[in-house]
Amino acid sequence: MDITTHDPATGASPHSPRTPALQAPLGLAVIMASNREGRFGPVVSDWFVSRATGRTDFTVDLIDLADTDLPTALSFSPPVSVRGQLGKVTHRLAEADAFVIVTPEYNHSYPASLKVLIDWHFDEWRAKPVGFVSYGGISGGLRAVEHLRQVFAELHAVAVRDTVSFHNAGALFDDEGRHRDPSGAEAAATAMLDQIAWWGLALRDAKSARAYAG
Numbered sequence: 001m002d003i004t005t006h007d008p009a010t011g012a013s014p015h016s017p018r019t020p021a022l023q024a025p026l027g028l029a030v031i032m033a034s035n036r037e038g039r040f041g042p043v044v045s046d047w048f049v050s051r052a053t054g055r056t057d058f059t060v061d062l063i064d065l066a067d068t069d070l071p072t073a074l075s076f077s078p079p080v081s082v083r084g085q086l087g088k089v090t091h092r093l094a095e096a097d098a099f100v101i102v103t104p105e106y107n108h109s110y111p112a113s114l115k116v117l118i119d120w121h122f123d124e125w126r127a128k129p130v131g132f133v134s135y136g137g138i139s140g141g142l143r144a145v146e147h148l149r150q151v152f153a154e155l156h157a158v159a160v161r162d163t164v165s166f167h168n169a170g171a172l173f174d175d176e177g178r179h180r181d182p183s184g185a186e187a188a189a190t191a192m193l194d195q196i197a198w199w200g201l202a203l204r205d206a207k208s209a210r211a212y213a214g
Ligand SMILES: Cc1cc2nc3c(=O)[nH]c(=O)nc-3n(C[C@H](O)[C@H](O)[C@H](O)COP(=O)(O)O)c2cc1C
Pocket: 034, 035, 036, 038, 039, 040, 041, 042, 104, 105, 106, 107, 108, 109, 135, 136, 137, 138, 139, 140, 141, 169
């Protein structure tokens, strides 16, 4: 990219895909990782989903991990009860062209609920872009995101560069869940979603031409 034409405030450049996509919208699965009692996650994921659904290049499916109860013990022949839990999420991951993970930071990493979802699946992640919206205390969840980059590389997913992070997240939103000063976060979300759209279209086109060989 020519840095002389790059607007650092918005991430926009003359090459950024700001116009509606001509192709069919990409299916974007937004995965809310926290299933903690009293969680803050819905405030963050609702904010992000409102940004993503405002675009024409994505259709959004919000997957809330509080709605599934996958066990930590993996199995190649899960019992009916576990197949029922997988039935809530696996087809939605498979149908998605791209993912955004909304994750808090717990003890310098991401929640166990998310690791369980990731490890129960394999093909569903492959050759698809993934972006991250993180939140937490002073770190803004960035250490959780760096761990997730390593995990998704193993799964042949493409983690995009830009993220959205909320440092001391509770103080950034009002009681109605509105961001008090959203311009920076909105610009970050736009940059990340533009990158996911580019990779999502590129990978969808490539996979329609030839199966991923990885
Ligand atoms: C078990 C636990 C560990 C945490 N560890 C960290 C941490 O390492 N770094 C940080 O910035 N915040 C940490 N936090 C703060 C959370 O990121 C913050 O409370 C966040 O809102 C939790 O997301 P949730 O409410 O959606 O579950 C921790 C919170 C919990 C419950």
